[in-house]
Amino acid sequence: MKPTVHDIARSAGVSLATVDRVLNGRPGVRSITRERVEEAISSLGYVRDVAAANLAKGRTYSFTFILPDNDNSFMIGLRDEVRLAMARSGAERVLIRTLTVPPFDAEALVAALETVLEEQPAGIAFVAVDAPSVRAMTQRLKEAGVAVVTLVSDLPGSARDHYAGIDNQAAGRTAAGLMGRFLDGKGGRVAVLAGSMLLRDHRERLEGFLSVLAEDYPKLAILPVMEARDDATLAGELVSSALARHPDIAGIYSLGAGNRGLIRALRDMKAERRPRVIAHELTSSARAALSEGLIDAVLNQDAGHEVRSALRVLKSKADGLSVIAAQERIRIDIFLKDNLP
Amino acid sequence: MKPTVHDIARSAGVSLATVDRVLNGRPGVRSITRERVEEAISSLGYVRDVAAANLAKGRTYSFTFILPDNDNSFMIGLRDEVRLAMARSGAERVLIRTLTVPPFDAEALVAALETVLEEQPAGIAFVAVDAPSVRAMTQRLKEAGVAVVTLVSDLPGSARDHYAGIDNQAAGRTAAGLMGRFLDGKGGRVAVLAGSMLLRDHRERLEGFLSVLAEDYPKLAILPVMEARDDATLAGELVSSALARHPDIAGIYSLGAGNRGLIRALRDMKAERRPRVIAHELTSSARAALSEGLIDAVLNQDAGHEVRSALRVLKSKADGLSVIAAQERIRIDIFLKDNLP
DNA sequence: CAGTTATTGAGGTACGTAAATCAGAAATTT
DNA sequence: AAATTTCTGATTTACGTACCTCAATAACTG
Structure with a gap:
C-alpha cells in the first residue's frame, strides 16, 4: 500500500510531529534528524496525498x-x-x-x-x-x-x-507551408490580411508566414500587408479592392479576426476565380465558409x-x-x- | 462556504445518517424523506467533495x-x-x-x-x-x-x-483534402500505401480518403491500394516499383505504419521528381523526413x-x-x- | 553545573465524507 | 392491540494530512 506519514515516522524512528515539521518546512528540526526523515521519505517512495492535504488545510x-x-x-x-x-x-x-x-x-x-x-x-x-x-x-x-x-x-x-x-510564429510558418504547397506550380500573388501590427501575435504570425514564403516559395509574390483592425467591414473592403486591383491573387492569408468581411468578399466572386484562403480561429462564420469551400484551411487555437x-x-x-x-x-x-x- | 452534508442534514431536518443514505443510494429511507433531502441538496447547491469521499472510502x-x-x-x-x-x-x-x-x-x-x-x-x-x-x-x-x-x-x-x-475516416478525408489541394491543377496519379485492410482503422482511413478524392478531385487517378502489412522493407519495394511503373505518380498517401521503407524509396529519387507525400504518425523517422522535405504532411494522433x-x-x-x-x-x-x- | 534554548514526542482536533452500529420511533401487518 | 417490519437518529471510527499545544528531553551557553 501507499506509504503514509505514519510509515515514515516509524521507519525514521521519529514522531509524527517531526515528520510533519520536515514535510512542511517548519523550524525546529536538527539537520541530522531532517536527513533521516528525508531518507525514509525517498526510500519508502512517499508522495504526499494532495487531496487529503488540501482537505486538512481547508x-x-x-x-x-x-x-x-x-x-x-x-x-x-x-x-x-x-x-x-x-x-x-x-x-x-x-x-x-x-x-x-x-x-x-x-x-x-x-x-x-x-x-x-x-x-x-x-x-x-x-x-x-x-x-x-x-x-x-x-x-x-x-x-x-x-x-x-x-x-x-x-x-x-x-x-x-x-x-x-499557441506558438504564433509556428502558426504563420504553417500557414505559409500550406499556402506554398497549395499554390505550387501555379504562381501568383499572395495577399495578407492582418488585424493590427501592434498586436504581438499578429506580428509573430506575419513574421513566420513571410519567412517561410520567402525561403521556400520564392516564386510567390507577396502584396503589402492589409491592416483591417479586426473589423469585418473594413476587411471586406480591403479584400475586395485588392482583388479588383490584382486579378492574379492566388492566395489570401488572414491572420487576424474579422473574417466575416473577408468571407463576404469571397462570396461575391465567381467560384472559379477564388483564391486559396487560409484563416485563423474556427468561429461559426469561418466554419460555414470552410464547409462552403470559401476558405480552404483554418488554423485554430482551442x-x-x-x-x-x-x-x-x-x-x-x-x-x-x-x-x-x-x-x-x-x-x-x-x-x-x-x-x- | 461550500455546503457540506451537515448543512443538508440541518436544512432538511434529518440526521447525517439519512443524508448519507440518500446520497449513496442506500435503502431504508421513505420516499417523502428522500425527497426532502434531495430538495435540500439542490436548493443548497450541494456538490459532493470527491476528494474527501475518496479519502473516506480509502x-x-x-x-x-x-x-x-x-x-x-x-x-x-x-x-x-x-x-x-x-x-x-x-x-x-x-x-x-x-x-x-x-x-x-x-x-x-x-x-x-x-x-x-x-x-x-x-x-x-x-x-x-x-x-x-x-x-x-x-x-x-x-x-x-x-x-x-x-x-x-x-x-x-x-x-x-x-x-x-481519432476519427480515422476524418483523417482519411483530411489527407484527401490536403492532397487534392496540393495537386490542384497538376493532375497525375495518387498511390495509396496501407498496412492491412483487415485493420479497421486502415479501412476507415482509406474509405475517407477515397470518398473525398472521388467527390472533390475527380481529375486525380487513384492506383490500386498497396498493402505492405506495416512492414518497412515490403513498403519500400512496393513504392519503388510503383514509382518505376508509373512515372506520373504525383502523390502518395501512406495510411499505415512502416514509413521507413517509404522514406528510403523517396530518398532514392531525384528531388524534382518526388511526389507529394502524406503519412501517418509522427515517429522519429517521419519527423526527419518531414524536416528533410521528403514528406509534406504527417497526420498524427498523440x-x-x-x-x-x-x-x-x-x-x-x-x-x-x-x-x-x-x-x-x-x-x-x-x-x-x-x-x- | 545551572540555566537557557533548541529539538522532539505525544496527543489532540480538524477537514468532508463513508460506513457501521444500535437504539428508538413510526409505520405496517397480524 | 400486539407484533413485526421499516425507517430514522445519534454516535463513532476511519481515511491522510495539517496544525496546534504541552511536556519532555537534548544540546548548548555562561
Whole structure:
C-alpha cells in the first residue's frame, strides 16, 4: 500500500510531529534528524496525498482570470470557456473570479493586476499586453508568491510561470507551408490580411508566414500587408479592392479576426476565380465558409483547452508540483472542411 | 462556504445518517424523506467533495490497460505513455496494471479480458480488435460494472463507455483534402500505401480518403491500394516499383505504419521528381523526413493524450461522473515541417 | 553545573465524507 | 392491540494530512 506519514515516522524512528515539521518546512528540526526523515521519505517512495492535504488545510484555490472585453468571436468564446470552468470548479476546491479590462491597454491591465494582487489570490491568468509596465507588474506578482500564467498572448522575458497559448510564429510558418504547397506550380500573388501590427501575435504570425514564403516559395509574390483592425467591414473592403486591383491573387492569408468581411468578399466572386484562403480561429462564420469551400484551411487555437490548461498549471504551481509539459502544449489545430469537429 | 452534508442534514431536518443514505443510494429511507433531502441538496447547491469521499472510502482505482505487443514506433510510444502514466499515478490513488497481447488476435484479447475481469478492476482500456467475440466480452465487462474504454482502435456498436482515439475516416478525408489541394491543377496519379485492410482503422482511413478524392478531385487517378502489412522493407519495394511503373505518380498517401521503407524509396529519387507525400504518425523517422522535405504532411494522433484521456474517462466513469466531451475529443494533429513540436 | 534554548514526542482536533452500529420511533401487518 | 417490519437518529471510527499545544528531553551557553 501507499506509504503514509505514519510509515515514515516509524521507519525514521521519529514522531509524527517531526515528520510533519520536515514535510512542511517548519523550524525546529536538527539537520541530522531532517536527513533521516528525508531518507525514509525517498526510500519508502512517499508522495504526499494532495487531496487529503488540501482537505486538512481547508484550502480553496482562488484564481483570477483577467480578460479583455474584445467583442470578436474568439474572445467571446474564451470568456465562455472561463465561465464554463467556473461552473465546474465548484466540485474541486477552486474559486475562480474574472475581471474584464479594455483590450490592448497596458495601463488598464496593470491597474487590474494591482487590484487583484491585493486580494492575494493563489494564481492569476491574463491575456498579456506586451509592455514593460506589465512585465514589472508580473515580477511583483511573482514576488508576492502568486502563480502567473499568460493566456493566448504571451509576455516573453517576464517572470510568468507559464504561457497557455499557441506558438504564433509556428502558426504563420504553417500557414505559409500550406499556402506554398497549395499554390505550387501555379504562381501568383499572395495577399495578407492582418488585424493590427501592434498586436504581438499578429506580428509573430506575419513574421513566420513571410519567412517561410520567402525561403521556400520564392516564386510567390507577396502584396503589402492589409491592416483591417479586426473589423469585418473594413476587411471586406480591403479584400475586395485588392482583388479588383490584382486579378492574379492566388492566395489570401488572414491572420487576424474579422473574417466575416473577408468571407463576404469571397462570396461575391465567381467560384472559379477564388483564391486559396487560409484563416485563423474556427468561429461559426469561418466554419460555414470552410464547409462552403470559401476558405480552404483554418488554423485554430482551442480556447477551452487553453483555459483548462491554464487552470491545471495554476493549480500545480500553487501546490508546488510540476506540470506535464506535453499535456500543456497548446497545439495549432488545422481544420479543413474534412475534419471539422 | 461550500455546503457540506451537515448543512443538508440541518436544512432538511434529518440526521447525517439519512443524508448519507440518500446520497449513496442506500435503502431504508421513505420516499417523502428522500425527497426532502434531495430538495435540500439542490436548493443548497450541494456538490459532493470527491476528494474527501475518496479519502473516506480509502478507494484506490485499479485500472488495466491491454496493449498489443506490436513493435512499430506508434505502439512502442503508446506503451511508453502508459508507463509514464503509471509512474505518475502513484500521486493520485490510481493503480494501473498493463497486459500485452499478440496483435490482431481477437481470441487472445478476449482471453486477456477474461483474466482481467476476474480481478474486478474499476476499469479497463484496450486496443480493440473488431470481432463479435470482443463485443460480447465488452458486454460482459459492462454487466460486471467495469468501466470500459477503447483505445486507438474503436469497437463501434459495443457497450464500451468511450473511445479514446481519432476519427480515422476524418483523417482519411483530411489527407484527401490536403492532397487534392496540393495537386490542384497538376493532375497525375495518387498511390495509396496501407498496412492491412483487415485493420479497421486502415479501412476507415482509406474509405475517407477515397470518398473525398472521388467527390472533390475527380481529375486525380487513384492506383490500386498497396498493402505492405506495416512492414518497412515490403513498403519500400512496393513504392519503388510503383514509382518505376508509373512515372506520373504525383502523390502518395501512406495510411499505415512502416514509413521507413517509404522514406528510403523517396530518398532514392531525384528531388524534382518526388511526389507529394502524406503519412501517418509522427515517429522519429517521419519527423526527419518531414524536416528533410521528403514528406509534406504527417497526420498524427498523440498517444500521450489518448492515454491521459482514457485514464480521465475511466476515473470519471468509475466515480459515476460525466466527462467534458470537448476535452476528451482526440484531435487529428497535422504537422508540416513548419509546426513540428 | 545551572540555566537557557533548541529539538522532539505525544496527543489532540480538524477537514468532508463513508460506513457501521444500535437504539428508538413510526409505520405496517397480524 | 400486539407484533413485526421499516425507517430514522445519534454516535463513532476511519481515511491522510495539517496544525496546534504541552511536556519532555537534548544540546548548548555562561
